[in-house]
Amino acid sequence: MVKEIERAGIPVVHVCTVTPISMTVGANRIVPAIAIPHPLGNPALTLEEEKDIRRKLLKKAFRALTTEIEDQTIFE
Amino acid sequence: MSFKVIHYINQFFAQIGGEEMAHVAPEIRDGVVGPGAALNAEWKGEAEIVKTVVCGDSYFAEHEKEAKETILGWVKAEKPDFFIAGPAFNAGRYGYACATIAKAVQEELGIKVLTGMYEENPGADLRNYIYIVPTANNAAGMKKAAPVMAKLALKLMKDEPVGASIEDGYMNRGIRVNFFEEERGAKRAVDMMIAKLEDKPFVTEYPMPSFDRVAPNPAIKDLSKATIALCTSGGIVPKGNPDHIESSSASHYGEYNIAGVKDLTAETFETAHGGYDPVYANQDADRVLPIDIMREFEAQGVIGKLHDFYYATVGNGTSVANAKKFAAEYSQKLKAAGVDAVIMTST
Known part of the structure; x- marks a missing residue:
């Protein structure tokens, strides 16, 4: 799906846990997430700490969207 | 003497549980567990699953390095003649785990490997490195997959020459083997063209590679x-x-x-x-x-x-x-x- 969004001319960042699969499907901007059932959260933490995780991950996603790239790039 | 085989399966096929148990760390059990029975039956004593490694799909995806190390350690200690994984059908993480662990066993331990999965499974991306048998997209395809996988596995164990992918039923590995055709190229090309014009089936001798990559769009400015x-x-x-x-x-x-x-x-x-x-x-x-x-x-x-x-x-x-x-x-x-x-x- 990321590839089709990109093909339509919209920059897209893929936030996902299994980044090798994201590379295989052809995502260009990739941000590694926390875990498969909760990519942008961690139920072991408090709700406030979880929000912090989301803030950090989304900031990475924004960095990916505002960075010019030529090849598939994982934004750690 | 029969060949010693180690089989890799996930938590679901080991009947530990579904997604709620996908986090379980790898374990090794004696003998055959779950789908391995179908492979054993096909081998009729010529080869036998001696150990089964079970690993949760999410565990493998999220702790790939640790999972690989642990499993490679077990396989190394057991010194099997063959390592077989899955089949994973269209389960994405399972297919990825099967292909990744099989490739690691082959490359790091020099043991022959085989896995099976649906063609669109992301694990099938490793088809150029290991033998992968194409299967149906769900476990109902086990009946059809088991004989093909067992037969090819036995061939590999016996060091018998493996035929082309369409003959021995594995995914094309991008390897070309020279052989003599009976008819010259010009005639084959014209035959193919006539078949195409008449809407009759024909098989290309050189499928074009498909690189479906989309170039990244420019970044957001503001x-x-x-x-x-x-x-x-x-x-x-x-x-x-x-x-x-x-x-x-x-x-x-x-x-x-x-x-x-x-x-x-x-x-x-x-x-x-x-x-x-x-x-x-x-x-x-x-x-x-x-x-x-x-x-x-x-x-x-x-x-x-x-x-x-x-x-x-x-x-x-x-x-x-x-x-x-x-x-x-x-x-x-x-x-x-x-x-x-x-x-x-x-x-």
Whole structure:
């Protein structure tokens, strides 16, 4: 799906846990997430700490969207 | 003497449990467990599964390095003649684990390997490195897959020459072998052309490689003026799943208005996805679709606007063709609405 969004001319960042699969499907901007059932959260933490995780991950996603790239790039 | 085989399967086929048990760390058991029985039956004593390694799919995906080290250690100690994994059908993480661990066993321990899965499984990406038998997209295909896998495995164990991929039933590995054709090239080409003109079946001798890559679009210049949309393959839908998106092999996607929604709660949103443990997403769907924090950044002016609609489907055994179709369609809606960038989240 990321590839089709990109093909339509919209920059897209893929936030996902299994980044090798994201590379295989052809995502260009990739941000590694926390875990498969909760990519942008961690139920072991408090709700406030979880929000912090989301803030950090989304900031990475924004960095990916505002960075010019030529090849598939994982934004750690 | 029969060949010693180690078999790799996931928590589901070991009957430990479904997605709620996908986090389990690898374990090794004596003898055959689950689907290995079908392989043993085909081998009729010529080869036998002596140990079965069981590993949770999420565990492997999230702790690949540790899982690999542990499993390679066990396989090394056991010194089997062969390592077989799966088949994984269209289970994405399972297929990825089967192919990855088989490739590691082959490369690091020099033991011959084989796995099986559906052609669209992301694990099939490693087909150039290891033998992968194509299977149906669900476990009902075991009956057909077992004889093909067992036969090819035995051939490899006996060091017998392996035929072309279409003869021995594995995925093309991109390897060319020279041989003499009976008819010269010009005649074969003309025959093929005539068959094509007459709408008769023909098989190309040189399939064109398909590099379906899309070049990255230019970056967003000014985030504070950008409209950003959220999309997900994690199946987040309004509570009750009004569009009835299937828990696997989704046939459609949903478009949901989130204007004014500040936070996803257990009362308002849930996941329709049947391919991961839904407990955490059902408690708080922001863990998959981060609307709460996007609203925060919107209020602070970090981004211009969170788009009023999000698009969601279930990426669980969903065919590549369908996923392409969904996204091609909603991308046009996003474009028409003036969306500048998309954040896609996947589970």
